[in-house]
Amino acid sequence: MLSNACKYTIRSMLYLALYTDETKKIGVKKIAEDLDTPQPFLAKLLQQLTRSKLVSSTKGPNGGFFLSKKNKEKSVWDIIKSIDGTEKFSQCFLGLSKCDDENPCPVHSIVTPFKQRILEDFRDKTILQWAEEIKKSGTVLSLRDFDAFKE
Protein backbone atom coordinates (compact mmCIF):
# COMPACT_ATOMS: atom_id res chain seq x y z
CA MET A 1 0.00 0.00 0.00
CA LEU A 2 2.63 2.52 1.08
CA SER A 3 6.21 2.50 -0.22
CA ASN A 4 9.11 2.38 2.21
CA ALA A 5 9.81 5.98 1.29
CA CYS A 6 6.33 6.98 2.35
CA LYS A 7 6.41 4.97 5.56
CA TYR A 8 9.69 6.62 6.54
CA THR A 9 8.37 10.09 5.85
CA ILE A 10 5.05 9.64 7.62
CA ARG A 11 6.79 8.43 10.75
CA SER A 12 9.32 11.25 10.46
CA MET A 13 6.60 13.86 10.17
CA LEU A 14 4.79 12.56 13.24
CA TYR A 15 8.12 12.40 15.08
CA LEU A 16 8.87 15.99 14.11
CA ALA A 17 5.38 17.02 15.18
CA LEU A 18 5.97 15.52 18.60
CA TYR A 19 9.49 16.72 19.28
CA THR A 20 10.18 19.87 17.28
CA ASP A 21 8.93 23.37 16.71
CA GLU A 22 10.31 26.74 15.59
CA THR A 23 12.73 26.76 18.54
CA LYS A 24 13.69 23.07 18.71
CA LYS A 25 15.13 21.40 15.63
CA ILE A 26 16.52 17.93 14.99
CA GLY A 27 19.01 16.75 12.36
CA VAL A 28 18.53 13.85 9.95
CA LYS A 29 21.14 11.79 11.66
CA LYS A 30 19.23 11.66 14.91
CA ILE A 31 15.87 11.23 13.23
CA ALA A 32 17.13 8.31 11.18
CA GLU A 33 18.67 6.70 14.25
CA ASP A 34 15.57 7.09 16.37
CA LEU A 35 13.22 5.82 13.69
CA ASP A 36 15.54 3.12 12.40
CA THR A 37 15.59 4.29 8.81
CA PRO A 38 18.45 4.58 6.26
CA GLN A 39 19.97 7.99 6.93
CA PRO A 40 20.91 9.29 3.45
CA PHE A 41 17.65 8.02 2.02
CA LEU A 42 15.65 9.80 4.68
CA ALA A 43 17.65 12.96 4.04
CA LYS A 44 16.56 12.91 0.41
CA LEU A 45 12.96 12.42 1.42
CA LEU A 46 12.99 15.23 3.94
CA GLN A 47 14.50 17.51 1.30
CA GLN A 48 11.58 16.65 -0.93
CA LEU A 49 9.11 17.42 1.82
CA THR A 50 10.88 20.69 2.43
CA ARG A 51 10.48 21.62 -1.21
CA SER A 52 6.76 20.81 -0.94
CA LYS A 53 6.57 23.04 2.14
CA LEU A 54 5.53 20.24 4.43
CA VAL A 55 8.56 20.48 6.69
CA SER A 56 10.85 23.36 7.57
CA SER A 57 14.60 23.32 7.90
CA THR A 58 17.59 25.50 8.62
CA LYS A 59 21.23 24.87 7.83
CA GLY A 60 24.25 25.28 10.00
CA PRO A 61 24.90 24.74 13.71
CA ASN A 62 21.76 24.06 15.71
CA GLY A 63 20.02 23.68 12.40
CA GLY A 64 17.94 20.73 11.37
CA PHE A 65 14.40 19.83 10.47
CA PHE A 66 11.30 20.94 12.31
CA LEU A 67 7.60 21.51 11.84
CA SER A 68 6.27 25.03 12.04
CA LYS A 69 2.75 25.74 13.27
CA LYS A 70 1.63 25.82 9.66
CA ASN A 71 3.40 22.56 8.86
CA LYS A 72 1.50 20.90 11.68
CA GLU A 73 -1.81 21.79 10.05
CA LYS A 74 -1.03 19.54 7.10
CA SER A 75 -2.43 16.03 6.76
CA VAL A 76 -0.87 12.61 6.25
CA TRP A 77 -2.64 12.66 2.90
CA ASP A 78 -0.49 15.64 1.92
CA ILE A 79 2.61 13.57 2.65
CA ILE A 80 1.34 10.66 0.59
CA LYS A 81 0.51 12.99 -2.26
CA SER A 82 4.04 14.35 -2.19
CA ILE A 83 5.89 11.02 -1.97
CA ASP A 84 3.87 8.16 -3.43
CA GLY A 85 0.98 9.82 -5.16
CA THR A 86 -2.52 8.70 -4.41
CA GLU A 87 -3.34 6.30 -7.23
CA LYS A 88 -2.84 3.19 -5.13
CA PHE A 89 -5.71 4.24 -2.92
CA SER A 90 -8.20 4.20 -5.76
CA GLN A 91 -6.96 1.00 -7.35
CA CYS A 92 -8.60 -2.39 -7.18
CA PHE A 93 -7.08 -4.76 -4.63
CA LEU A 94 -7.06 -7.56 -7.20
CA GLY A 95 -5.83 -5.47 -10.09
CA LEU A 96 -8.98 -4.71 -12.07
CA SER A 97 -8.37 -1.67 -14.19
CA LYS A 98 -10.96 0.22 -12.19
CA CYS A 99 -12.36 -0.17 -8.70
CA ASP A 100 -15.98 0.80 -8.34
CA ASP A 101 -19.28 -0.41 -6.95
CA GLU A 102 -20.71 -1.13 -10.42
CA ASN A 103 -18.31 -3.96 -11.24
CA PRO A 104 -16.80 -5.02 -7.95
CA CYS A 105 -14.16 -7.72 -7.71
CA PRO A 106 -14.68 -10.52 -5.17
CA VAL A 107 -12.93 -8.65 -2.35
CA HIS A 108 -14.27 -5.18 -3.11
CA SER A 109 -16.85 -5.29 -0.31
CA ILE A 110 -14.20 -6.17 2.25
CA VAL A 111 -11.50 -3.78 1.09
CA THR A 112 -13.56 -0.68 0.44
CA PRO A 113 -14.76 -0.01 4.00
CA PHE A 114 -11.18 -0.28 5.24
CA LYS A 115 -9.87 2.08 2.60
CA GLN A 116 -12.53 4.61 3.42
CA ARG A 117 -11.81 4.35 7.11
CA ILE A 118 -8.08 4.91 6.80
CA LEU A 119 -8.51 7.55 4.13
CA GLU A 120 -10.75 9.47 6.49
CA ASP A 121 -7.95 9.62 9.03
CA PHE A 122 -5.30 10.42 6.45
CA ARG A 123 -7.27 13.22 4.85
CA ASP A 124 -9.15 14.82 7.70
CA LYS A 125 -6.79 14.73 10.66
CA THR A 126 -3.97 17.26 10.95
CA ILE A 127 -0.47 16.18 11.83
CA LEU A 128 -0.96 18.04 15.10
CA GLN A 129 -4.06 15.99 15.89
CA TRP A 130 -2.14 12.82 15.11
CA ALA A 131 0.60 13.91 17.49
CA GLU A 132 -1.88 14.59 20.27
CA GLU A 133 -3.54 11.24 19.83
CA ILE A 134 -0.19 9.50 19.85
CA LYS A 135 0.65 11.11 23.17
CA LYS A 136 -2.71 10.11 24.63
CA SER A 137 -2.83 6.56 23.32
CA GLY A 138 0.82 5.69 23.82
CA THR A 139 1.24 4.34 20.31
CA VAL A 140 4.79 4.39 18.95
CA LEU A 141 6.77 5.54 15.91
CA SER A 142 9.73 3.27 16.53
CA LEU A 143 10.52 0.12 18.44
CA ARG A 144 13.88 1.61 19.25
CA ASP A 145 14.47 3.16 22.62
CA PHE A 146 15.08 6.86 22.18
CA ASP A 147 14.88 10.19 23.94
CA ALA A 148 14.14 13.04 21.55
CA PHE A 149 15.64 15.60 23.90
CA LYS A 150 18.93 13.89 24.55
CA GLU A 151 22.07 15.55 23.10
Next chain:
Amino acid sequence: MLSNACKYTIRSMLYLALYTDETKKIGVKKIAEDLDTPQPFLAKLLQQLTRSKLVSSTKGPNGGFFLSKKNKEKSVWDIIKSIDGTEKFSQCFLGLSKCDDENPCPVHSIVTPFKQRILEDFRDKTILQWAEEIKKSGTVLSLRDFDAFKE
Protein backbone atom coordinates in the same frame (compact mmCIF):
# COMPACT_ATOMS: atom_id res chain seq x y z
CA MET B 1 -0.17 -5.24 -0.42
CA LEU B 2 -0.22 -7.70 -3.31
CA SER B 3 2.23 -7.56 -6.22
CA ASN B 4 0.94 -7.39 -9.78
CA ALA B 5 2.17 -10.94 -10.19
CA CYS B 6 0.01 -12.08 -7.32
CA LYS B 7 -3.04 -10.14 -8.47
CA TYR B 8 -2.78 -11.72 -11.91
CA THR B 9 -2.46 -15.21 -10.53
CA ILE B 10 -5.29 -14.90 -8.03
CA ARG B 11 -7.67 -13.70 -10.72
CA SER B 12 -6.42 -16.42 -13.05
CA MET B 13 -7.01 -19.11 -10.47
CA LEU B 14 -10.55 -17.95 -9.82
CA TYR B 15 -11.12 -17.73 -13.56
CA LEU B 16 -9.84 -21.26 -14.01
CA ALA B 17 -12.02 -22.44 -11.14
CA LEU B 18 -15.07 -20.98 -12.85
CA TYR B 19 -14.44 -22.08 -16.40
CA THR B 20 -12.23 -25.17 -16.43
CA ASP B 21 -12.02 -28.71 -15.14
CA GLU B 22 -10.37 -31.99 -16.13
CA THR B 23 -12.29 -31.99 -19.42
CA LYS B 24 -12.24 -28.28 -20.30
CA LYS B 25 -8.91 -26.49 -20.55
CA ILE B 26 -7.95 -22.97 -21.54
CA GLY B 27 -4.63 -21.65 -22.92
CA VAL B 28 -2.65 -18.69 -21.57
CA LYS B 29 -3.44 -16.61 -24.58
CA LYS B 30 -7.15 -16.62 -23.91
CA ILE B 31 -6.75 -16.25 -20.15
CA ALA B 32 -4.49 -13.25 -20.57
CA GLU B 33 -6.88 -11.66 -23.04
CA ASP B 34 -9.93 -12.20 -20.88
CA LEU B 35 -8.25 -10.95 -17.71
CA ASP B 36 -6.33 -8.12 -19.37
CA THR B 37 -2.91 -9.22 -18.18
CA PRO B 38 0.47 -9.35 -20.00
CA GLN B 39 0.48 -12.72 -21.70
CA PRO B 40 4.11 -13.92 -21.42
CA PHE B 41 4.26 -12.73 -17.83
CA LEU B 42 1.13 -14.63 -16.93
CA ALA B 43 2.54 -17.70 -18.66
CA LYS B 44 5.55 -17.60 -16.35
CA LEU B 45 3.33 -17.25 -13.33
CA LEU B 46 1.10 -20.14 -14.31
CA GLN B 47 4.16 -22.28 -14.85
CA GLN B 48 5.21 -21.47 -11.32
CA LEU B 49 1.79 -22.39 -9.98
CA THR B 50 1.95 -25.61 -11.95
CA ARG B 51 5.25 -26.48 -10.31
CA SER B 52 3.66 -25.80 -6.91
CA LYS B 53 0.79 -28.12 -7.86
CA LEU B 54 -1.80 -25.38 -7.61
CA VAL B 55 -2.86 -25.59 -11.24
CA SER B 56 -2.79 -28.42 -13.77
CA SER B 57 -1.79 -28.25 -17.40
CA THR B 58 -1.35 -30.34 -20.51
CA LYS B 59 0.64 -29.53 -23.62
CA GLY B 60 -0.36 -29.88 -27.23
CA PRO B 61 -3.61 -29.44 -29.12
CA ASN B 62 -6.59 -28.90 -26.85
CA GLY B 63 -4.10 -28.52 -24.06
CA GLY B 64 -3.95 -25.62 -21.67
CA PHE B 65 -4.38 -24.83 -18.01
CA PHE B 66 -7.14 -26.09 -15.77
CA LEU B 67 -7.97 -26.78 -12.17
CA SER B 68 -8.51 -30.35 -11.08
CA LYS B 69 -10.87 -31.19 -8.24
CA LYS B 70 -7.86 -31.24 -5.93
CA ASN B 71 -6.60 -27.89 -7.22
CA LYS B 72 -9.96 -26.34 -6.37
CA GLU B 73 -9.56 -27.33 -2.73
CA LYS B 74 -6.60 -24.98 -2.39
CA SER B 75 -6.88 -21.50 -0.88
CA VAL B 76 -5.96 -18.03 -2.07
CA TRP B 77 -3.45 -18.06 0.75
CA ASP B 78 -1.67 -20.97 -0.98
CA ILE B 79 -1.36 -18.80 -4.11
CA ILE B 80 0.05 -15.88 -2.13
CA LYS B 81 2.52 -18.18 -0.40
CA SER B 82 3.71 -19.42 -3.77
CA ILE B 83 4.02 -16.04 -5.51
CA ASP B 84 4.62 -13.21 -3.02
CA GLY B 85 5.31 -14.95 0.23
CA THR B 86 3.35 -13.97 3.28
CA GLU B 87 5.62 -11.53 5.07
CA LYS B 88 3.74 -8.46 3.96
CA PHE B 89 0.70 -9.63 5.85
CA SER B 90 2.49 -9.60 9.17
CA GLN B 91 4.32 -6.34 8.62
CA CYS B 92 3.48 -2.97 10.16
CA PHE B 93 1.56 -0.63 7.90
CA LEU B 94 3.90 2.24 8.84
CA GLY B 95 7.08 0.23 8.65
CA LEU B 96 7.87 -0.57 12.28
CA SER B 97 10.17 -3.56 12.37
CA LYS B 98 7.46 -5.57 14.06
CA CYS B 99 3.68 -5.30 14.17
CA ASP B 100 2.12 -6.37 17.43
CA ASP B 101 -0.35 -5.30 20.08
CA GLU B 102 2.39 -4.56 22.62
CA ASN B 103 3.89 -1.63 20.73
CA PRO B 104 1.29 -0.59 18.19
CA CYS B 105 1.88 2.18 15.68
CA PRO B 106 -0.75 4.90 15.34
CA VAL B 107 -2.75 3.03 12.67
CA HIS B 108 -2.39 -0.45 14.11
CA SER B 109 -5.90 -0.50 15.55
CA ILE B 110 -7.41 0.40 12.20
CA VAL B 111 -5.32 -1.87 10.03
CA THR B 112 -5.33 -5.01 12.14
CA PRO B 113 -9.06 -5.80 12.00
CA PHE B 114 -8.99 -5.45 8.23
CA LYS B 115 -5.98 -7.69 7.88
CA GLN B 116 -7.61 -10.34 10.02
CA ARG B 117 -10.84 -10.15 8.07
CA ILE B 118 -9.22 -10.56 4.67
CA LEU B 119 -6.79 -13.17 5.95
CA GLU B 120 -9.71 -15.21 7.16
CA ASP B 121 -11.13 -15.33 3.65
CA PHE B 122 -7.76 -15.98 2.05
CA ARG B 123 -6.87 -18.81 4.39
CA ASP B 124 -10.13 -20.53 5.13
CA LYS B 125 -12.09 -20.44 1.89
CA THR B 126 -11.30 -22.87 -0.91
CA ILE B 127 -10.94 -21.70 -4.48
CA LEU B 128 -14.12 -23.64 -5.20
CA GLN B 129 -16.00 -21.72 -2.53
CA TRP B 130 -14.72 -18.47 -3.98
CA ALA B 131 -15.95 -19.52 -7.40
CA GLU B 132 -19.39 -20.36 -6.07
CA GLU B 133 -19.66 -17.05 -4.27
CA ILE B 134 -18.58 -15.20 -7.38
CA LYS B 135 -21.35 -16.86 -9.36
CA LYS B 136 -23.91 -16.01 -6.70
CA SER B 137 -22.83 -12.43 -6.04
CA GLY B 138 -22.06 -11.44 -9.61
CA THR B 139 -18.64 -9.99 -8.76
CA VAL B 140 -16.16 -9.90 -11.61
CA LEU B 141 -12.59 -10.93 -12.42
CA SER B 142 -12.21 -8.58 -15.36
CA LEU B 143 -13.83 -5.47 -16.70
CA ARG B 144 -13.39 -6.87 -20.17
CA ASP B 145 -16.29 -8.50 -21.93
CA PHE B 146 -15.53 -12.19 -22.42
CA ASP B 147 -17.12 -15.55 -22.94
CA ALA B 148 -15.06 -18.36 -21.49
CA PHE B 149 -16.63 -20.97 -23.72
CA LYS B 150 -16.16 -19.22 -27.00
CA GLU B 151 -13.65 -20.82 -29.44
Next chain:
DNA sequence: TAAGTAAAAGATGTATTTGTCTTTTAATTA
Protein backbone atom coordinates in the same frame (compact mmCIF):
# COMPACT_ATOMS: atom_id res chain seq x y z
C1' DT C 1 36.09 36.66 8.99
C1' DA C 2 37.51 31.91 9.33
C1' DA C 3 36.10 27.39 10.97
C1' DG C 4 32.63 24.34 11.66
C1' DT C 5 28.06 22.49 11.02
C1' DA C 6 24.11 20.80 8.73
C1' DA C 7 20.94 20.85 4.84
C1' DA C 8 20.55 20.96 -0.53
C1' DA C 9 21.63 19.18 -4.78
C1' DG C 10 23.08 16.02 -7.99
C1' DA C 11 25.40 11.93 -9.62
C1' DT C 12 25.69 7.28 -9.04
C1' DG C 13 24.91 2.47 -7.66
C1' DT C 14 22.05 -1.77 -6.47
C1' DA C 15 18.02 -4.74 -6.08
C1' DT C 16 13.54 -6.00 -7.21
C1' DT C 17 9.69 -6.18 -9.97
C1' DT C 18 7.83 -6.46 -14.21
C1' DG C 19 7.87 -7.92 -18.54
C1' DT C 20 9.59 -10.08 -23.24
C1' DC C 21 11.81 -13.35 -26.42
C1' DT C 22 13.64 -17.69 -27.99
C1' DT C 23 14.27 -22.47 -27.71
C1' DT C 24 12.86 -26.91 -26.02
C1' DT C 25 9.68 -30.47 -24.64
C1' DA C 26 5.43 -32.95 -24.67
C1' DA C 27 1.00 -34.08 -26.42
C1' DT C 28 -2.35 -34.57 -30.31
C1' DT C 29 -3.99 -35.77 -34.74
C1' DA C 30 -3.99 -36.41 -39.48
Next chain:
DNA sequence: TAATTAAAAGACAAATACATCTTTTACTTA
Protein backbone atom coordinates in the same frame (compact mmCIF):
# COMPACT_ATOMS: atom_id res chain seq x y z
C1' DT D 1 5.43 -40.82 -38.16
C1' DA D 2 5.33 -35.96 -39.52
C1' DA D 3 3.06 -31.66 -38.63
C1' DT D 4 0.95 -28.95 -35.35
C1' DT D 5 -0.12 -27.13 -31.01
C1' DA D 6 0.67 -25.42 -26.47
C1' DA D 7 3.18 -25.44 -22.17
C1' DA D 8 8.08 -25.43 -19.98
C1' DA D 9 12.40 -23.44 -19.47
C1' DG D 10 15.77 -20.14 -19.56
C1' DA D 11 18.03 -15.98 -21.12
C1' DC D 12 17.36 -11.33 -21.54
C1' DA D 13 15.49 -6.27 -21.14
C1' DA D 14 13.25 -2.31 -18.94
C1' DA D 15 11.29 0.24 -15.22
C1' DT D 16 10.93 1.29 -10.63
C1' DA D 17 12.16 1.38 -5.90
C1' DC D 18 15.71 1.70 -2.76
C1' DA D 19 19.80 3.55 -1.26
C1' DT D 20 24.53 5.85 -1.06
C1' DC D 21 28.20 9.20 -1.97
C1' DT D 22 30.20 13.61 -3.13
C1' DT D 23 30.04 18.40 -3.72
C1' DT D 24 27.85 22.77 -2.84
C1' DT D 25 25.35 26.15 -0.25
C1' DA D 26 23.81 28.50 3.82
C1' DC D 27 23.98 29.47 8.52
C1' DT D 28 26.31 30.00 13.24
C1' DT D 29 29.70 31.21 16.39
C1' DA D 30 34.19 31.84 18.07
